[in-house]
Amino acid sequence: MRNYEITNIIREGAVEETxxxxxxxxxxxxxxxxNEEDWGSKRLWHPIGQDEQGHFTLxxxxxxxxEISKIEHEFKLNVNILKxxxxxxxx
Structure with a gap:
């Protein structure tokens, strides 16, 4: 088992379900x-698609x-995970 940090930018309006x-x-x-940290909503430096705001989590x-490579693939399939x-x- 290895330690990882996962940072996600979540689409506004779908934060809790995502x-x-x-x-x-x-x-x-x-x-x-x-451990989980919720960094809240921030304005993005560059828009991601139509989104100019994102909700950051760690x-x-x-x-x-x-397993981590499988998780990364599933994150890409979720439209509410911007990055x-x-x-x-x-x-």
């Missing part, structure tokens, strides 16, 4: 959430590398 969907995806792939978690960044953390 946060719930993210947790469902993580639990489906046996990823353990250690999840610190543990999982296997093969996602998964990095391996050391701690």
């Amino acid at each position: 946060k719930s969907a993210i947790k469902d995806i993580l639990s489906k792939h046996t990823v353990t959430i250690q 999840i610190k978690c543990q999982g296997s590398p093969s 996602s960044l998964v990095i391996r953390s050391h701690g």
Whole structure:
């Protein structure tokens, strides 16, 4: 098991349901959430499609590398996740 940090930008208006969907995806792939931070809504530096605002979240978690790649794929399929960044953390 490795440590990861997942930062998501969620479409405004679908924040709570998307946060719930993210947790469902993580639990489906046996990823353990250690910490969650909600950074709130911010204006985006560059619009993503039609969206100029986004809701930022950070999840610190543990999982296997093969499961993390599946999670990244599922995040791309969710239209309410504007951007996602998964990095391996050391701690």
